[in-house]
Amino acid sequence: MQTSSLSARDLDVIWHPYTQMQTAPAPIGIVRGEGALLFDENNNSYIDATSSWWVNIHGHAHPHIAQQLAAQALQLEHCIFAGYTHPPAVHLAERLLPLLPANQRRVFYSDNGSTAIEVALKMAIQYWDNKGTPKHKILAFHNAYHGDTFGAMSVSGRSVFTRVFDDRLFDVQFIEVPTAENISQIINNIIALQPEDIAAFVFEPLLQGSGGMVMYDAAAFEQLLQFCAAKNILLIADEVMTGFGRTGKNFAMEYLQTPPDIVCLSKGLTGGTMALGVTTSTAAIYEAFLSTDKLKTLFHGHSFTANPLACTAALASLDLFTDPACAANRERIHEKHAAFLKELFTYTVIKNPRLLGTILAFEIVTANADGYTNALADELHRFFRAKRVMLRPLGNTLYILPPYCITNEQLEEVYNSIRELVATLS
Numbered sequence: 063m064q065t066s067s068l069s070a071r072d073l074d075v076i077w078h079p080y081t082q083m084q085t086a087p088a089p090i091g092i093v094r095g096e097g098a099l100l101f102d103e104n105n106n107s108y109i110d111a112t113s114s115w116w117v118n119i120h121g122h123a124h125p126h127i128a129q130q131l132a133a134q135a136l137q138l139e140h141c142i143f144a145g146y147t148h149p150p151a152v153h154l155a156e157r158l159l160p161l162l163p164a165n166q167r168r169v170f171y172s173d174n175g176s177t178a179i180e181v182a183l184k185m186a187i188q189y190w191d192n193k194g195t196p197k198h199k200i201l202a203f204h205n206a207y208h209g210d211t212f213g214a215m216s217v218s219g220r221s222v223f224t225r226v227f228d229d230r231l232f233d234v235q236f237i238e239v240p241t242a243e244n245i246s247q248i249i250n251n252i253i254a255l256q257p258e259d260i261a262a263f264v265f266e267p268l269l270q271g272s273g274g275m276v277m278y279d280a281a282a283f284e285q286l287l288q289f290c291a292a293k294n295i296l297l298i299a300d301e302v303m304t305g306f307g308r309t310g311k312n313f314a315m316e317y318l319q320t321p322p323d324i325v326c327l328s329k330g331l332t333g334g335t336m337a338l339g340v341t342t343s344t345a346a347i348y349e350a351f352l353s354t355d356k357l358k359t360l361f362h363g364h365s366f367t368a369n370p371l372a373c374t375a376a377l378a379s380l381d382l383f384t385d386p387a388c389a390a391n392r393e394r395i396h397e398k399h400a401a402f403l404k405e406l407f408t409y410t411v412i413k414n415p416r417l418l419g420t421i422l423a424f425e426i427v428t429a430n431a432d433g434y435t436n437a438l439a440d441e442l443h444r445f446f447r448a449k450r451v452m453l454r455p456l457g458n459t460l461y462i463l464p465p466y467c468i469t470n471e472q473l474e475e476v477y478n479s480i481r482e483l484v485a486t487l488s
């Protein structure tokens with residue numbers, strides 16, 4: 063029998079993501095989850111106020127998802143996805159497409175959000191190549207985050223995340239996030255880039271997540287999308303974090319008129335249970351790959367493409383997501399957040415409080431510059447850990463992004479922990 067704690071054993075063998083292993087506090091060993099709570103090895107509970115890196119939407123160890131998964135594991139756990147298919151993959155595509163913008167017709171499976179972006183970029187670049195009009199430029203937002211693989215890093219804003227690799231990333235044309243004031247300037251900048259040579263524009267619609275929960279203007283963004291669509295620039299909507307109800311609507315693109323050509327999904331797709339990525343495309347994009355010429359094939363795939371267990375978790379999550387109770391919960395959280403938002407405006411140690419759907423975000427005022435490397439982050443993380451509330455700041459940006467099943471009492475506890483923080487800072 064092991065006698066030392068999980069966290070002590072971890073320190074001997076594990077290398078954690080985004081973690082400075084020399085200075086980080088020992089990780090908390092989590093052994094069980096239920097609803098919005100996670101339990102450590104001493105049975106202390108923690109409120110998962112950021113949905114375990116934004117993936118969990120229905121709560122932890124949800125019985126419906128767990129039961130469906132167990133049944134599928136006894137039926138078919140995995141099978142090669144070239145030349146073969148299986149019920150969960152087909153059924154999931156059939157159920158997913160009607161939820162997406164009406165022009166989306168094909169589902170390509172991969173493993174996570176980053177791979178969904180890689181696939182989208184390859185689809186867009188090869189689309190133009192297959193049509194005999196190769197295009198050389200890609201457009202993206204400054205401060206964007208699209209993942210950690212090299213292609214996804216390339217279309218992400220240059221930052222501390224990419225710094226060491228910057229000279230190995232492919233060239234991307236970065237534009238500012240649009241506002242009513244800068245939109246004409248942005249469009250002029252794109253015109254100067256020769257839009258006929260731009261293959262695609264990749265964006266996180268209305269909310270830049272890892273970039274600091276930056277919420278931006280739908281009207282100006284709509285103008286930008288319309289301009290790009292008119293110039294035949296393929297629109298890649300990265301809904302990896304905004305998808306599945308986070309922003310209030312099922313998908314953030316529902317706030318906009320111009321439909322995307324390609325949509326990327328992951329995070330909430332399986333309810334946060336399994337790793338799965340999806341890239342969907344229009345019929346026009348799909349058809350550009352149809353040919354007797356094998357060179358026009360989309361040469362991309364992963365060993366676990368369309369893993370039946372992951373697809374089953376996604377189907378079970380969709381059962382819960384499409385139940386009206388889920389939308390009602392999201393509305394309830396939004397209203398609770400809206401009331402707390404008003405209170406946040408009264409605190410002088412807080413700036414720029416903002417709300418979109420179930421996401422409430424704000425900055426803590428500090429002497430240092432805002433941003434991911436703000437020294438306050440570690441301190442804040444420790445503060446909330448001690449309160450048994452899982453809030454992991456992005457620099458000095460704090461945000462609440464809970465599973466939709468979080469109770470009003472649990473939300474109140476999260477708000478209280480923030481009130482306590484404000485009191486210590488004031």
Ligand SMILES: *Cc1c(COP(=O)(O)O)cnc(C)c1O
Binds near residue numbers: 176210266272
């Ligand atoms: C998290 C995220 C990704 C990357 O997804 P992973 O599954 O972590 O690779 C891509 N885009 C956005 C908008 C994300 O928030």
